[in-house]
Amino acid sequence: MSGCRVCHGVVTPFLDLGKQPLSDAFPADAEEAEKEYFYNLRVGSCRSCSMVQLIDEVPREQMFNDGYPYRSSLSSVMRDHFERTARELLDTELSGPDPFLVELGCNDGVLLRTVAGRGVRHLGVEPSAGVAELARSTNVSVLTDFFEERTARRVHAEHGQADVVYAANTFCHIPYLDSVFAGLDVLLKPDGVLVFEDPYLGDIVDRASFDQIYDEHFYLFSAKSVAAMAHRFGFELVDVERLPVHGGEVRYRVARAGARTPSPAVADLLAEEDRRALHAPATLEDFARRVDRICDDLVSLLERLRGEGKRVVAYGATAKSATVTNRAGIGPTLVETVYDSTPEKQGRLTPGAHIPVAASTGFADPYPDFALLFAWNHADEIMRRESVFRESGGKWILYVPDVRVV
Secondary structure: OEEOOOOOOEEEEEEEEEEEEOOOOOOOOHHHHOOOOEEEEEEEEEOOOOOEEEOOOOOHHHHOOOOOOOOHHHOHHHHHHHHHHHHHHHHOOOOOOOOEEEEEOOOOOOOHHHHHHOOOEEEEEOOOHHHHHHHHOOOOOEEOOOOOHHHHHHHHHHHOOEEEEEEEOOHHHOOOHHHHHHHHHHHEEEEEEEEEEEEEHHHHHHHOOHHHOOOOOOEEEOHHHHHHHHHHOOEEEEEEEEEOHHHOEEEEEEEEOOOOOOOHHHHHHHHHHHHOOOOOHHHHHHHHHHHHHHHHHHHHHHHHHHHOOOOEEEEOOOHHHHHHHHHHOOOOOOOOOEEEOOOOOOOOEOOOOOOEEEEHHHOOOOOOOEEEEOOHHHHHHHHHHOHHHHHOOOEEEEOOOOOEEO
């Protein structure tokens, strides 16, 4: 057992996913693969505040560096999502005089482009230099740094206070939330709001989507744990919104305590979590057993297909696929290639499992018999784009919420 990074309570482990590599570090060759960084991927729940978190922390510089390969803009679904989100913020929280938005982890600037296009003051705080430079190339203002209290003080001194601090699939990456909230206290206007969206614990448990757990996702948030976290640091959870993206997320709005009237949606989601005993040890332990079953079923299917002489590839060299391949022991003998649209990943090897990554344009040259869909959260988008694969007799393999062929 170890201490909670939020409240210092006791964290009880409930899931061990074994030795894992950095999920977004794709070795260039076998020699580089021998130098991979590995850590133990274990998950626990705090007895005091219910925050689900990793037991072992990976140094942030290991994960978010110049070569960080994820690009938000590559998915049309996510581009549309962030454009809608930007427009909503512009029409509501950013509709006053001279508004200012700060985005934590702006990636390639996909959301901030819309904000910049309206002429609204903004700043992305992005620690990965490569994607930060991509954002700048689209006329987005970016500070290359990690966000913490010292960063917030610098931004405040140079730009003033923010109406909104926004983060998408970033807040759960930050173990040191005490420093982050100290920074928010400095940076946010008295009536300002923190808006962040991350994978939702309830959806992860429902769907047994264990691949949402990897080095970058230090926390798995719920309404209960976010409410407790906000309260600890002098803030309050004032709204929640369920989102369909990335396999199920929640958008949380957090303001200074007493500054806003909480939406009924907060009480509704808290009650739902209580009714379903989301944070109960028995619920989390059952989730762990389902993870074991999925891994066993997936390997059995792949071994059977290999024995039948079928050609099996994978689609989407996602960060979360590292959790699946390394927990289940899936390598190039079971899956010969992973096809992906990210140029920075192509021609490399998947983390830990060392499956070759190829450009998605080669998926049809020729089509395989089966394709394991690692990017299952973009299934509709991918299956529409690759409809000829199905029409030619190819079949997709999915493993969330269970292993099946479609």
